[in-house]
Amino acid sequence: MWAVSRRVLRLPQALGQCAVRQIGQSQAVPYQPITLSPTMLRKATRTLLNDIDLIVYDMAGTTVQEGGIVYKTLQSAMREDGLQVSDEEMHPWHGAKKEAVIEHFALKAGTPPADIAERVTRVGEWFVNAIDEAYFNEASAIDHIDIGLLGYFRQLKDAGIKIAFDTGYPENIQKGLIKRLGFDKVADAYISSYQVAEGRPYPYMIHHLMEQTKVMNVKRVCKVGDSVRDIEEGRNAGCGLVVGVLSGADDFDELMKAGAHVVCERVTDLPVPRRHVAPDERRLPDLS
Structure with a gap:
């Protein structure tokens, strides 16, 4: 967990959400700073994904380490x-x-x-x-954004959360990366912007992924990405949780200004919830 001397939990007054950032960075919107111990930070953030059935991840800079x-x-x-x-x-x-x-x-x-x-x-x-x-090529340094990424994805799936990927890559590049990085072993669905009418910031990829994974309520979808366009995509889709990560293109202020609910260093910082059952799994079948 982060050292208390390096992190601040900041609460945007207008949004009522939380974001973790380094002390000393400039801020684009007003915040009410609260310094938390590691224990309290875990308590404050551990339920973030409790009401999420599907997480839609960007690829380059978010889940794929490719150096831009x-x-x-x-x-x-x-x-x-x-x-x-x-x-x-x-x-x-x-x-x-x-x-x-x-x-x-x-x-x-x-x-x-x-x-x-x-x-x-x-x-x-x-x-x-x-x-x-x-x-x-054989010398390619393309890798997971975090050494424990696949294990983290398996934990999310064990908790009942579906995993999906969207990207601006052409389909053949996306499929090649999915296979090379082993994402095909954890992905419930994935989509390229070339398969929809418009890519980010339009919401179409997220809505198609909801259809593929049979997730009915967009408020139970989380979008995670490293760019302003990822955040705009999630907000335009109506996602219940939109998360920015600092492992790629844009910085904290840019992501928050775009409308991120939460900003963290990397995708694996989001806490894995306890196992839950999605609402549609609890419903009786429609026999009409």
Whole structure:
């Protein structure tokens, strides 16, 4: 557990929720600071997932440790095609569907509308080939975001919580990562933004995952991600709990400003609840 000298539990006055952050960081919204001992922190947060039936996890930066390769590769792909994109310009696009990013910068560079589709396809193909090589070659350092991640997922499943993944990766990249990292052994469902009309911040991936996992109440769904777009996706979907993690793209203030209910260092910081039975499992079957 975190040392009491390094952590503060802060309560956003407007939201009535909690977030754990490092002391000394600037804050974007008003907080009422309360310093808790490790024991009290465990008590205050141990029921966070008690009413959750499904957790939808982002991949890169949230559950997958890949060092920001996906964004660096997309940036390189655009530069190879003559689009000058700075790190600062790329940052707000973390978590977005890659075609949307390419189209934005192509239009900004003055690409004629009639040529946009061809340019998006060309840059997109360069990106997919490069990311496939970076992720799946023998020297790839792609790994779990935490050494105990699979064990943590199994504990959640033992507690009755379903596990799902959503991503802005193309389907083949997502499936390759799911298999490479062993997520296929714990996932109840997964989906790519390429399988729905719009990716994040639209809520469609979460709603499709609810359908696949037969979870009826969106208030019993938790969305976890490292980017502002993940938080916006969870809030737009109506999730009962939206969690930001500091292991990837965006910082504490950005995640809280986007509407996160809880912010923690990494996904495994969320406490595993005691075994519970989902409401739909307690209902009698509809015989009408």
